[in-house]
Amino acid sequence: MNKATIRQILLITDGCSNAGxxxxxxxxxxxxxxxSVNVIGIMDEGDEDERGMTEVEQIAKAGxxxxxxxxxxxxxxTVQMVTRxxxxxxxxxxVNREIQQILGANRQVEDxxxxxxxxxxxxxxxxxxxxxxxxxxxxxxxxxxxNKIPRVQEALLDLSLSLRxxxxxxxxxxxxxxxxxxxxxxxxxxxxxxxSLKGAFKKLSSSGVTPTGPAIMEAIRVHSKRMKRxxxxxxxxxxxxxxx
Amino acid sequence: MRQPTSKNQACNFRPGQMIKGRWHxxxxxxxxxxxxxxxxxxxxxxxxxxxxxxxxxxxxMSVSSEVRALRQISKVRGVSLGPFFVDMDDLEGAHxxxxxxxxxxxxxxxxxxxxxxxxxxxxxxxxxxxxxxxSALHESGWVFGDLKPENLIVTQKTPSLRWIDVGGxxxxxxxxxxxxxxxxxxxxxxxxxxxxxxxxxxxxAMLIMNxxxxxxxxxxxxxxxxxxxxxxxxxxxxxxxxxxxxxxxxRYDDASQMKVDLMKVxxxxxxxSTPEKMHVRMKPTHKKRAHKxxxxxxxxxxxxxxxxxxxxxxxxxxxxILYLLG
Numbered sequence: 001m002n003k004a005t006i007r008q009i010l011l012i013t014d015g016c017s018n019a020g021x022x023x024x025x026x027x028x029x030x031x032x033x034x035x036s037v038n039v040i041g042i043m044d045e046g047d048e049d050e051r052g053m054t055e056v057e058q059i060a061k062a063g064x065x066x067x068x069x070x071x072x073x074x075x076x077x078t079v080q081m082v083t084r085x086x087x088x089x090x091x092x093x094x095v096n097r098e099i100q101q102i103l104g105a106n107r108q109v110e111d112x113x114x115x116x117x118x119x120x121x122x123x124x125x126x127x128x129x130x131x132x133x134x135x136x137x138x139x140x141x142x143x144x145x146x147n148k149i150p151r152v153q154e155a156l157l158d159l160s161l162s163l164r165x166x167x168x169x170x171x172x173x174x175x176x177x178x179x180x181x182x183x184x185x186x187x188x189x190x191x192x193x194x195x196s197l198k199g200a201f202k203k204l205s206s207s208g209v210t211p212t213g214p215a216i217m218e219a220i221r222v223h224s225k226r227m228k229r230x231x232x233x234x235x236x237x238x239x240x241x242x243x244x
Numbered sequence: 245m246r247q248p249t250s251k252n253q254a255c256n257f258r259p260g261q262m263i264k265g266r267w268h269x270x271x272x273x274x275x276x277x278x279x280x281x282x283x284x285x286x287x288x289x290x291x292x293x294x295x296x297x298x299x300x301x302x303x304x305m306s307v308s309s310e311v312r313a314l315r316q317i318s319k320v321r322g323v324s325l326g327p328f329f330v331d332m333d334d335l336e337g338a339h340x341x342x343x344x345x346x347x348x349x350x351x352x353x354x355x356x357x358x359x360x361x362x363x364x365x366x367x368x369x370x371x372x373x374x375x376x377x378x379s380a381l382h383e384s385g386w387v388f389g390d391l392k393p394e395n396l397i398v399t400q401k402t403p404s405l406r407w408i409d410v411g412g413x414x415x416x417x418x419x420x421x422x423x424x425x426x427x428x429x430x431x432x433x434x435x436x437x438x439x440x441x442x443x444x445x446x447x448x449a450m451l452i453m454n455x456x457x458x459x460x461x462x463x464x465x466x467x468x469x470x471x472x473x474x475x476x477x478x479x480x481x482x483x484x485x486x487x488x489x490x491x492x493x494x495r496y497d498d499a500s501q502m503k504v505d506l507m508k509v510x511x512x513x514x515x516x517s518t519p520e521k522m523h524v525r526m527k528p529t530h531k532k533r534a535h536k537x538x539x540x541x542x543x544x545x546x547x548x549x550x551x552x553x554x555x556x557x558x559x560x561x562x563x564x565i566l567y568l569l570g
Binding site for chain 2 (some may be wrong): 076077081084088092109110113114115117118120121122124125129158161162163164165166167
């Protein structure tokens with residue numbers, strides 16, 4: 001059976017990047033490579049940082065993903081919603097491109113009769129349920145994030161619960177930035193067992209720098225490496241078939 | 245969820261605005277905004293003088309997916325909980341096309357506020373009605389998903405329960421599309437998010453908890469003990485204790501089992517408030533004969549003319565409705 005794999009980068013941060021490459025540009029690059037970048041911004045109550053939140057939106061937009069800005073206590077629900085919506089969006093995007101090829105360049109799903117679209121949605125839902133998902137999680141662990149890390153951990157465990165309820169396979173890996181010695185540090189390599197992240201956050205460094213751009217760059221590298229090793233890539237960017 | 249601003253504006257209609265569908269050509273006049281949800285906005289609108297509800301989404305795929313759920317509900321025999329589907333179309337605008345769908349406008353009072361005003365005894369009645377319909381829905385291969393008081397409305401004339409948001413409806417075996425934390429077993433660490441009957445039944449149990457705790461409560465660590473403690477500290481929930489516990493332990497395989505247990509609770513409550521006689525009335529066999537008894541008893545008791553009778557007969561009315569629901 002042929003199974004599609006959806007590849008996502010999930011970035012969880014609380015503010016502005018201040019070191020290295022521009023994260024918006026890096027997100028654009030990720031999109032070109034076939035990975036969608038979804039961003040969750042965490043706000044402190046009573047302290048809505050406009051600049052940081054604009055960056056969150058811009059990164060997601062450039063990365064072809066979804067974004068949301070929430071208080072830490074709403075993190076769990078948001079992380080799973082954003083991930084889910086982004087998956088549907090990715091599949092929808094692929095279906096849309098297929099339709100353009102069949103119907104001609106200027107026509108999209110929206111140009112189909114509403115009733116036909118309904119049938120199409122069934123296909124999109126089915127694919128979203130059965131597709132494999134590779135999700136690379138990038139967590140901002142700069143000083144201001146320190147008290148939010150328990151919430152982040154809780155949200156990621158909750159995400160894994162939602163994803164495990166699908167019938168497709170899921171693989172996660174976890175990186176934090178800034179790392180102890182380098183800009184980005186690996187906390188967990190690819191695994192289907194998200195539960196192993198309990199404790200992964202224990203040994204974190206606190207630092208004022210937030211190298212979001214370099215973190216996304218590392219995420220692209222890690223994703224690409226896995227893609228080359230495990231699968232025979234083809235021209236469909238987000239979505240590739242592997243004989244299984 | 246944050247969306248590009250242009251898409252957000254596309255959902256904004258003003259009162260009086262005329263909306264004409266691109267595909268089916270039906271015309272609607274916007275009356276007012278009814279509410280705002282995760283995927284878009286709901287307006288009250290007029291279609292040739294008839295009030296209808298119009299849901300406008302930021303993404304056309306959400307419209308397609310909800311309409312599919314609405315059509316599914318209408319296929320389920322005997323289930324009248326959901327709004328009837330009327331139309332689905334696109335509006336051509338400056339920002340491109342915007343998808344919307346039109347459904348029956350259900351006028352009524354939100355579930356919780358109705359129960360607060362009219363009394364807790366209504367809860368069991370509505371839940372039994374809800375479980376009857378859930379049972380039929382589950383049999384058709386679907387799970388409701390996002391079950392919560394905000395999605396339930398009590399209609400005015402003859403109080404009955406309807407649901408107004410089908411965004412969470414999920415095919416059996418898939419992962420739940422949409423949920424609300426308090427009603428989600430995953431949030432409490434008491435199960436996964438696979439669409440199966442027991443997922444909905446957990447939410448029904450939390451619905452009862454919500455009646456006991458109108459402001460809900462925060463999760464501390466999650467787990468069964470936390471919910472059981474809450475249950476213990478709200479005496480008004482004690483009659484429902486066993487039903488709630490069974491539902492959160494996933495001991496009900498289908499809605500009808502939970503319904504039977506809830507009916508037992510009601511029966512017990514009635515026996516307590518009015519001794520003798522109630523046993524006869526509740527025997528589930530001989531439905532027709534039981535009917536007669538109900539009305540006979542009502543006649544007899546009327547003569548006594550006490551306050552108790554008034555309360556009592558309203559219970560009988562519920563029973564009557566129950567029998568009608570079958």
